[in-house]
Structure formats: structure tokens, C-alpha cells
Amino acid sequence: MTTxxxxxxxxxxxxxxxxxxxxxxxxxxxxxxxxVTFLMYGDEAMCRPILASHPxxxxxxxxxxxxxxxxxxxxxxxxxxxxxxxSSMWLAIQAVKDGEADVAVSAGNTGALMAMATFCLRTMSGxxxxxxxxxxxxxxxxxxxxxxxxxxxxxxxxxxxxALMGAAMASILFDIERPTVGxxxxxxxxxxGLDEIKLASTLLRETAITSLDYAGFVExxxxxxxxxxxxxxxxxxxxVALKTAExxxxxxxxxxxxxxxSSLLSKIGYLFARSAFRALKDRMDPRKVNGxxxxxxxxxxxxxxxxxxxxxxxxxxxxxYDMVKYDLLDRIRSALDLELSGKNLSGPALEAGSAExxxxx
Amino acid sequence: MTTxxxxxxxxxxxxxxxxxxxxxxxxxxxxxxxxVTFLMYGDEAMCRPILASHPxxxxxxxxxxxxxxxxxxxxxxxxxxxxxxxSSMWLAIQAVKDGEADVAVSAGNTGALMAMATFCLRTMSGxxxxxxxxxxxxxxxxxxxxxxxxxxxxxxxxxxxxALMGAAMASILFDIERPTVGxxxxxxxxxxGLDEIKLASTLLRETAITSLDYAGFVExxxxxxxxxxxxxxxxxxxxVALKTAExxxxxxxxxxxxxxxSSLLSKIGYLFARSAFRALKDRMDPRKVNGxxxxxxxxxxxxxxxxxxxxxxxxxxxxxYDMVKYDLLDRIRSALDLELSGKNLSGPALEAGSAExxxxx
Numbered sequence: 001m002t003t004x005x006x007x008x009x010x011x012x013x014x015x016x017x018x019x020x021x022x023x024x025x026x027x028x029x030x031x032x033x034x035x036v037t038f039l040m041y042g043d044e045a046m047c048r049p050i051l052a053s054h055p056x057x058x059x060x061x062x063x064x065x066x067x068x069x070x071x072x073x074x075x076x077x078x079x080x081x082x083x084x085x086x087s088s089m090w091l092a093i094q095a096v097k098d099g100e101a102d103v104a105v106s107a108g109n110t111g112a113l114m115a116m117a118t119f120c121l122r123t124m125s126g127x128x129x130x131x132x133x134x135x136x137x138x139x140x141x142x143x144x145x146x147x148x149x150x151x152x153x154x155x156x157x158x159x160x161x162x163a164l165m166g167a168a169m170a171s172i173l174f175d176i177e178r179p180t181v182g183x184x185x186x187x188x189x190x191x192x193g194l195d196e197i198k199l200a201s202t203l204l205r206e207t208a209i210t211s212l213d214y215a216g217f218v219e220x221x222x223x224x225x226x227x228x229x230x231x232x233x234x235x236x237x238x239x240v241a242l243k244t245a246e247x248x249x250x251x252x253x254x255x256x257x258x259x260x261x262s263s264l265l266s267k268i269g270y271l272f273a274r275s276a277f278r279a280l281k282d283r284m285d286p287r288k289v290n291g292x293x294x295x296x297x298x299x300x301x302x303x304x305x306x307x308x309x310x311x312x313x314x315x316x317x318x319x320x321y322d323m324v325k326y327d328l329l330d331r332i333r334s335a336l337d338l339e340l341s342g343k344n345l346s347g348p349a350l351e352a353g354s355a356e357x358x359x360x361x
Numbered sequence: 362m363t364t365x366x367x368x369x370x371x372x373x374x375x376x377x378x379x380x381x382x383x384x385x386x387x388x389x390x391x392x393x394x395x396x397v398t399f400l401m402y403g404d405e406a407m408c409r410p411i412l413a414s415h416p417x418x419x420x421x422x423x424x425x426x427x428x429x430x431x432x433x434x435x436x437x438x439x440x441x442x443x444x445x446x447x448s449s450m451w452l453a454i455q456a457v458k459d460g461e462a463d464v465a466v467s468a469g470n471t472g473a474l475m476a477m478a479t480f481c482l483r484t485m486s487g488x489x490x491x492x493x494x495x496x497x498x499x500x501x502x503x504x505x506x507x508x509x510x511x512x513x514x515x516x517x518x519x520x521x522x523x524a525l526m527g528a529a530m531a532s533i534l535f536d537i538e539r540p541t542v543g544x545x546x547x548x549x550x551x552x553x554g555l556d557e558i559k560l561a562s563t564l565l566r567e568t569a570i571t572s573l574d575y576a577g578f579v580e581x582x583x584x585x586x587x588x589x590x591x592x593x594x595x596x597x598x599x600x601v602a603l604k605t606a607e608x609x610x611x612x613x614x615x616x617x618x619x620x621x622x623s624s625l626l627s628k629i630g631y632l633f634a635r636s637a638f639r640a641l642k643d644r645m646d647p648r649k650v651n652g653x654x655x656x657x658x659x660x661x662x663x664x665x666x667x668x669x670x671x672x673x674x675x676x677x678x679x680x681x682y683d684m685v686k687y688d689l690l691d692r693i694r695s696a697l698d699l700e701l702s703g704k705n706l707s708g709p710a711l712e713a714g715s716a717e718x719x720x721x722x
Binding site for chain 1: 498499500510513514545547554555580581582583584585586594596597598600601602603604605606607608609610611612613615616617620621623624626627629630631632633634635636637638640641644
């Protein structure tokens with residue numbers, strides 16, 4: 001555990017509501033974690049008055065004005081060219097790079113944030129590609145799912161690295177020593193699925209990994225069930241799964257609303273059951289599990305939902321706080337060093353293994 | 362529309378409950394569609410007494426005894442070797458091949474059914490690979506999603522073919538002339554996603570297709586929203602999306618049950634709102650949309666959920682009935698002929714297009 005203050009860099013202009021959400025969100029985090037300080041990048045004229053109404057936050061914050069802001073619909077390449085070195089998003093990441101902050105948080109454009117974070121911080125030694133890990137509410141609590149959209153496609157080495165990184169994140173968030181990890185597949189039998197997934201499964205099973213407990217293949221239905229602590233998949237499938245689950249939750253919430261509004265009796269029933277519905281709404285509240293973690297970079301960057309409110313934004317900052325406080329990067333580095341030292345995951349031995357797997361019926 | 366009787370071949374032994382569900386299910390379909398006859402394959406000693414208790418069905422059914430049955434967990438290759446020519450599953454498909462039946466329905470092992478159907482019926486001219494299309498309940502009614510697991514991966518030609526086949530199925534089920542079709546992607550901007558998806562999008566946009574209305578890219582959240590009538594994706598992603606949605610629905614149903622059971626007041630509220638909850642349960646009822654359609658084969662084969670009851674099984678037979686009555690295969694053939702005649706989807710022109718697309722940032 002890191003002692004001392006946790007220094008958090010904020011992109012005050014990111015997200016649908018910019019400083020109107022970022023600043024009250026930061027104030028909420030400060031109440032829960034008095035050992036944080038903030039470096040805030042944004043439009044001074046906009047931020048100053050909002051900050052002034054949060055005196056405790058004002059005292060813990062250094063506001064640095066800038067005047068380039070990344071739009072939510074800006075293409076990543078364009079954002080990088082236009083915003084490099086001067087946008088609020090870039091400057092927050094740069095603060096991590098320069099050692100002025102321990103973590104950067106933004107509710108801005110995901111693609112632009114990933115492009116800038118990768119360009120500025122670079123990937124960790126031993127990792128070729130970053131991943132975005134999200135916290136997924138399940139019947140048993142919460143799980144981590146990655147990659148939900150950083151990159152498309154993954155070879156066996158990337159899948160194994162994601163398993164190690166996701167387990168490091170889970171060990172912090174859920175306070176467990178050896179999180180269970182599953183590889184997302186279209187069936188749980190060993191013969192199913194793509195060659196790279198089968199190869200990653202063999203590697204995870206045959207390597208004695210102390211930092212995680214490999215549980216084999218899982219299916220889409222296992223995510224919400226909470227079968228494992230960490231679900232690993234490549235970014236296209238992970239992104240579709242996440243958005244499909246969000247869509248289904250919205251759909252059922254709409255059905256429920258229609259059902260309750262359908263008659264006077266059901267409205268009366270609702271009044272009696274109000275606290276139960278509040279509890280239900282609370283469990284389905286996407287704000288409570290806000291905070292996507294960029295994994296595989298030489299620095300910690302947190303993505304908040306763009307449309308969230310102060311409660312949700314504070315949840316995202318809190319995830320960043322935990323990642324710093326409990327040494328995410330060190331945990332990942334030692335997992336990579338310990339478990340896979342001497343193993344060349346993309347070398348000829350692996351290719352031979354792949355060919356062998358491919359011969360299965 | 363086909364006139365005359367619709368002849369349906371049933372694998373009476375498929376599914377978790379075999380003839381105990383298949384026979385009452387067939388009886389339900391017969392009540393709704395008196396113009397059907399059944400060819401039923403299964404264990405005579407098991408089927409005969411159940412059939413005897415449904416006199417109307419008995420009169421409309423020819424029972425053909427057999428004694429090889431495919432297990433739910435049998436591997437497809439094994440099932441094909443063991444069951445070819447003699448299992449209840451194979452014989453139902455063979456009846457379609459031989460022109461004795463118009464459609465085969467089974468609640469058995471999906472992989473085995475697909476392997477046997479592909480081996481026995483072969484793919485249609487112009488189609489290289491089959492797909493499984495499922496009916497997905499949405500906020501606007503129902504949509505069709507394919508492929509939910511027939512094959513892994515899809516090139517641009519297969520994606521375009523799936524769009525045409527899915528639209529043909531939608532035109533029957535939803536009784537619309539030009540169903541809207543979307544390609545599943547990780548973003549709705551044209552620049553995102555995999556090369557094959559971008560190429561398929563270009564082909565669908567630039568070809569004046571009269572049998573469908575191409576709506577561009579859709580995301581996972583659009584499925585449950587019902588943004589388009591037909592969602593096209595490759596089988597791995599489609600299978601994960603389907604199972605993730607099922608898992609999310611179960612998860613929320615469990616939350617709801619816990620919330621209602623949490624206090625006396627909420628239980629009283631439930632009593633008042635009972636009819637509303639029944640309506641909700643009804644809308645979330647997976648039996649109502651049972652019936653996966655195998656597309657791309659030279660014959661119609663319907664897959665029912667293995668664990669369903671008679672109501673669900675009847676829904677699957679009904680889908681098969683509609684597909685025959687309204688000439689699914691002819692619609693697909695004419696869509697393939699009309700729209701894409703003279704276009705070589707895997708020829709050099711396409712590859713040049715692909716390279717060009719690949720150069721985009």
C-alpha cells in the first residue's frame with residue numbers, strides 16, 4: 001500500500017457536463033478520502049466559480065487553466081493532433097507521465113483518451129497493447145470484464161496478459177489474493193472456440209500462476225451470474241457484450257415501468273413496495289460501478305462514463321484512488337515478471353503449440 | 362404463399378424432456394394450424410402412449426420408430442458418425458432432404474443438429490456457410506439476430522449473405538416488405554470496426570437492394586432497443602451477445618424477486634400489482650420467442666431450446682410453419698439472385714476494396 005497523498009489529475013472539461021459534474025464529483029471523493037490532492041485542467045473562467053462553492057476541494061486543488069478541449073465526437077487521430085500538449089485531456093495524462101500526479105481521470109471521448117494515453121504514457125514493458133477493464137455488477141457482487149473496447153482482436157499472449165492485469169485489478173477492488181479468471185468463449189467444452197483462445201487457455205492452465213486461479217472457459221451468461229472474478233475477451237466482443245447487457249437492462253426497466261403504470265391497482269402496489277423498488281433501482285444503478293481502468297500502460301488512467309453525474313464521477317475517481325493506493329502498476333509488473341519470465345509468448349514454441357491445437361477436430 | 366398442407370418432421374427425442382414436451386407441443390401447433398401433418402421420429406414405446414392421449418394429433422401424425430438418439434452433450438462429429446442415417450435427429454432432417462417433409466424441428470444438441478443439417482441438406486447455391494438466426498424480443502417488438510453461433514468468423518460476403526437471408530426471414534415473421542438491417546459494430550461511425558464489416562457495409566450501401574433497407578452500423582445496445590429489424594454479426598460475437606442478454610435478464614429477474622421478498626409491505630404491494638407483474642413476466646418469457654432458424658441450407662431446419670416446455674416447443678414449430686407457408690427458401694433464393702447476380706463477392710474487385718478500406722486511419 002502506498003502511503004502519503006494520492007495525487008489525482010482531472011480533465012475538468014471531459015464528459016457531457018464538464019466541470020459541473022467533475023468538480024462536485026471531486027468534492028465527494030475528497031469527503032471519502034481526505035488524503036487526496038487534485039491537479040485540475042480546464043477553462044479557468046468556468047471552473048473557478050464552481051470550485052469556489054466547494055471550499056474544502058478548493059484548498060486541495062491546483063487549477064491549471066487551458067483553452068483546448070476535446071469534443072465527445074472528435075475522432076481519436078484528430079483529437080491527438082489538435083490536443084497534444086495543450087488540451088485538458090492531454091495535460092491530465094501528461095501530469096502522470098511527468099510524475100506530478102499518480103492517476104488521471106477523464107469523462108471525455110474514450111477513443112481520444114485511449115489514443116492520448118497510449119501515445120503519452122506508452123505501454124508497460126512486456127505488454128504490446130492496452131485494454132479497458134470495466135466493473136460489471138453481477139448476482140454475486142461485481143466482476144471485472146476486459147477488454148471492453150481498447151483494441152480489436154487479441155492473440156494468445158494478449159489474452160494471457162489481460163488475465164494477469166485483470167487479476168491484479170480484481171485483487172485490489174475485491175481484496176482477494178487469487179481472483180478467479182475465465183476466458184470468454186462460445187461453449188465451456190475444451191474443443192470449442194478460436195485457436196488463440198484455446199492456446200491462451202492451455203497457457204493459463206499449464207503455467208502455475210500464483211496471482212490468479214484459472215477457471216477455464218465461461219460463456220456470455222456467466223458474466224451476469226458472477227461465475228468468475230475476471231472475464232477476459234478481445235475488445236470487439238467485450239464491447240458488444242457490455243453494450244448488449246446495458247441495452248437489456250434498459251429494456252427490462254422500461255417493461256417494468258410500463259407494467260407498474262398499467263393500472264391503478266399496480267400503482268397502489270408500487271406505493272406499498274416503494275422501498276423494494278428503490279433497492280432494485282439502486283442495484284441496477286450504473287453510476288455505482290462507474291470507472292473503466294486502462295490497463296497495460298505505464299501509468300494509471302481512469303475513464304468515467306461521459307453522461308454520468310457527480311455521484312458516478314466520484315465513483316470513477318474512487319476506483320483510480322484504489323488503483324494508486326494499492327499499487328496496481330507494481331502488482332501488474334510483478335505478475336508479469338514472476339509468472340511469465342523466460343516465457344516468450346509470441347515465440348516459435350507458441351506457434352508450434354498453436355498449430356497442434358489447430359489440428360484438433 | 363404455399364397452399365396445401367405443411368408437412369413437419371419432428372425429432373421427438375431431442376431436448377431435455379423428449380416426447381413429453383415434443384408431443385404436447387405439436388398438439389398445440391395443430392390446434393392453431395389445422396393444415397399441418399407430422400412425421401415423428403422417436404422411440405415407439407415412449408411416443409405411442411403420449412400420442413394416444415392427443416387423438417387429433419394422432420390422426421395427423423405418422424410415427425416412425427427408431428432407436429438411436431443424440432445426447433445433449435454429444436460432440437457434433439461423434440453425433441454425426443454415430444447417428445447418421447439412423448438417429449431420430451438425422452431422420453427428421455433426411456425427411457426434408459427426401460421431400461417427405463417441408464421443415465424439420467428439433468430441440469436437441471445444437472452443434473449436432475447443425476452438423477447433420479449441413480451434411481445432409483448442404484448449403485444453398487451461392488452460400489458457403491450456414492447461420493443460426495434467433496428471434497430477439499425488443500422494446501419495439503421483435504428483431505432477428507444472426508449468426509448466434511453456427512460458425513465462427515465471417516468475411517464480407519458472408520455478412521452480406523446473412524443480411525439478405527435475415528431480411529427474408531424478417532419479411533415473413535414481421536410481414537414487412539423491406540426490413541431494416543444493421544451490421545453490429547463497436548461504434549456507429551463509419552471509420553470504426555473490422556475491415557470485413559466496413560467492406561460489407563460499403564457493399565450493402567452501394568448495392569441497390571430491393572429486399573432490405575440497410576441502416577448502417579448498430580451497437581450492442583441497439584439490439585434490445587429494436588433499432589433495426591435484423592442485426593447481422595459473426596457467430597462468436599452473436600453467441601456471446603445472446604447469452605450475455607439472457608444472463609442479464611436472469612440477473613435482473615433475481616434482483617426483482619429479492620426486492621419484492623424483502624419486506625411485508627413490498628409483498629403486499631406485489632399482491633396489488635400482481636397482474637402487472639404477470640404482464641412483465643409474460644414479456645420476459647423466453648418461451649414466446651423460441652425457434653432458431655438455420656439459414657443458408659437447402660431446406661428449413663428449426664432449433665428449439667432444449668429446456669423449453671410444450672408452449673415453447675409449439676412456438677418453435679410455429680416459426681417453422683411460417684417459414685414454409687411463406688416460402689422462406691424461395692425468398693432467399695430470389696434475393697440472392699436478384700441482388701447479387703454478377704457480383705463476385707470474393708473476387709479481386711472486393712479485395713481491392715478491402716485494401717483501400719484498410720488504408721483508412
